[in-house]
Amino acid sequence: MDSGNTAWVLAAAALVAFMTPGLAFFYGGMVRAKHVLGMLMQNFFALGIISVVWAVVGFSLAFGGTNKWVGSFDFAFLKDLTGEGAGVPGLTLTIPLIAFLAYQMMFGVITPALVSGATADRLKFAAYAVFIAVWSVLVYSTVAHWVFSPQGWLFKRGALDFAGGAVVHINAGAAALALVLLLGKRRGWPSEAMPPHSLPLTLLGTGILWFGWFGFNAGSALAADGLAAQAFLNTHLAAAAAMLGWLAIEKLMAGHATTLGAASGAVAGLVAITPCAGFVGGMAPIYIGLAAGVVCYLALKIKFWVGFDDSLDVVAVHLVGGLLGSILLGLFADAGVNAAGRDGVFLGGGWDLFGDQVVACVAVLVFSFGASWIIGKVIDLTIGLRVTDEDEVIGLDQSQHAENAYNRLEV
């Protein structure tokens, strides 16, 4: 047990917990004023429901047992987490197991919350609540087991994912795509303008996300050491470079460098560096960030070509950003940075890692999309996914929560 490592991981867990409110504001500013509480609530609610689900069964299904496909119920109801011999099979920890559980819990919370941006303004709250709880157990824990648990088949294969490019971003992005296809478009999209109601809120949320992401990535070293410092630096540089990349192409293609572009670019860079943070060094995070800013900006067009209403671009930023980062890791990975990693193409490691990264991306994408589609379909047939037309028109704030965000005449 190492007190320095424990201190850092506990602090990092708090940083990651803070990202979910950050995400709430990042998204909340982008929706129209009548839906902002609906959006904030969906994110805050994840802190409630997923934390409890994680303690009851989620952590156990992600990190328990030695099966390579699914976890076990060994840690269900917080069993056997302390005392002699407590531990995750195959994982050497220098921190208490409950600190690891708490840290991983915050990842479990934010991942399904990411979906809420795609389904904005029309997903029924009850349907959302059931979806994220079931999805967390069936999809998140399973994918976390495959990739993060030393027993998982993708981990054993050698696929690398430092902090959740596949587990968090590809996973949530694919789920978002499935739900959007089931849910249909917002009324009036894309002919009606649906401009963000408060970009200042979005930029505030971006700042909180950026800040919290140091815990997300540097905390994933699970130690207060040189690797954590490398991940910290990589995280920041990728966000910075991605902001520049996004703004440059936005200025070229749309005429102006926008505040929403700066925010979106930074988040795209943070997404793309997530799988790479503890496996790359030198200038690699800057190249990965620049690529993420440009590629995610171009990916915004996909929804207009295909005609699905991914309202706040979860596919373009999280799915595409997660895929890009995971695959670029096959090029930039440097075993000199992290002995647990492997060398990518540019470091002379050949195409083996690249191939494993592609396998991991495809596996997570296909599984998450399929399972999310089935869960969403069952909910649609029972509870119903979508609010009524009337409820959509008056807004989620009033129709789902009987509240108003901005009561301007009440003084």
Next chain:
Amino acid sequence: MKLVTAIVKPHKLDDVKDALKGVGVQGVTVTEARGFGRQGGHTETYRGAEYKIDLVPKARMDVVVEDSQVDQIIDVIAEAARTGKIGDGKVWVTPVERIIRIRTGEQGADAVCPRAKSAAERR
């Protein structure tokens, strides 16, 4: 009594207000308004998607004045609000049937006139 309503560019609001004060107007009500006219709207771009914004922000000013003041007030507003560019706005006049100052119950010219003071104020 007449109600003079003006739609002006928001950045000219202070100029118009000061000009009205300068000629002794005792009160004006301002509302944030949006509308379209020959000025046309503008485009906003969010994540590369362009939106045409047809309704542009304007300030709406309502002031009730005595009949004899109407022509002067219109001139003052028009002069203070004018930039010479398209979109400077409009001023129009509508008749007012009755007007009452809520606090004192004074009616007609007394309700908008600077000379009208309540009994309490006169003491």
